[in-house]
Amino acid sequence: DVKVTQSSRYLVKRTGEKVFLECVQDMDHENMFWYRQDPGLGLRLIYFSYDVKMKEKGDIPEGYSVSREKKERFSLILESASTNQTSMYLCASSFFGTGYYEQYFGPGTRLTVT
Amino acid sequence: AQKVTQAQTEISVVEKEDVTLDCVYETRDTTYYLFWYKQPPSGELVFLIRRNSFDEQNEISGRYSWNFQKSTSSFNFTITASQVVDSAVYFCALSEGVGNAGNMLTFGGGTRLMVKP
Numbered sequence: 001d002v003k004v005t006q007s008s009r010y011l012v013k014r015t016g017e018k019v020f021l022e023c024v025q026d027m028d029h030e031n032m033f034w035y036r037q038d039p040g041l042g043l044r045l046i047y048f049s050y051d052v053k054m055k056e057k058g059d060i061p062e063g064y065s066v067s068r069e070k071k072e073r074f075s076l077i078l079e080s081a082s083t084n085q086t087s088m089y090l091c092a093s094s095f096f097g098t099g100y101y102e103q104y105f106g107p108g109t110r111l112t113v114t
Numbered sequence: 115a116q117k118v119t120q121a122q123t124e125i126s127v128v129e130k131e132d133v134t135l136d137c138v139y140e141t142r143d144t145t146y147y148l149f150w151y152k153q154p155p156s157g158e159l160v161f162l163i164r165r166n167s168f169d170e171q172n173e174i175s176g177r178y179s180w181n182f183q184k185s186t187s188s189f190n191f192t193i194t195a196s197q198v199v200d201s202a203v204y205f206c207a208l209s210e211g212v213g214n215a216g217n218m219l220t221f222g223g224g225t226r227l228m229v230k231p
Contacts, residue, residue, distance in 0.1 A: 042221040099147045099209030099216040105159040
């Protein structure tokens with residue numbers, strides 16, 4: 001079974017802190033994704049990576065950065081956390097293709113910034 | 115730009131009722147893929163089905179069925195004889211299948227389905 005794991009289920013941080021969210025997949029997928037999920041807005045893509053050290057901005061990249069040094073690991077970084085970044089963060093992975101492949105999701109990290 | 119709309123934010127039914135979740139999409143591409151995902155209370159999204167834009171055949175899998183109509187840009191999902199375990203948030207999503215960006219999904223806002231015993 002494909003497994004996507006995220007480093008924390010719940011996280012509480014203070015405004016201005018630097019926050020790292022880690023995601024690991026074990027299926028040798030080329031693609032990895034970071035989304036945030038907010039009520040009524042569905043899932044919005046923050047960043048997407050299709051290879052090591054490669055990344056593309058999604059719909060809402062402002063205030064976030066990412067790092068992919070190894071194929072299996074994709075990190076989301078909040079350089080200076082703000083209260084409007086309180087949300088559920090979901091990581092996903094998939095094979096690289098022309099949109100055909102389904103994405104596999106991790107359990108999510110619920111981040112609260114106070 | 116692509117867009118996915120799930121107009122029903124919340125639906126409540128009694129067990130054994132049939133229920134249809136609506137999904138309407140917008141895209142300028144002729145090649146695209148549509149997906150449905152289920153998010154149970156545990157939080158992890160689970161893939162249910164994929165459809166490509168060239169295949170308008172309806173699909174049935176047990177109590178689940180999907181109706182894809184290009185003429186109305188809709189990809190609706192029906193659960194027959196609903197059960198309490200069907201309670202979840204359901205997302206419809208679209209990928210446009212072109213280049214690197216084709217690997218990205220655009221999600222609808224989700225429909226929360228509550229099935230009461």
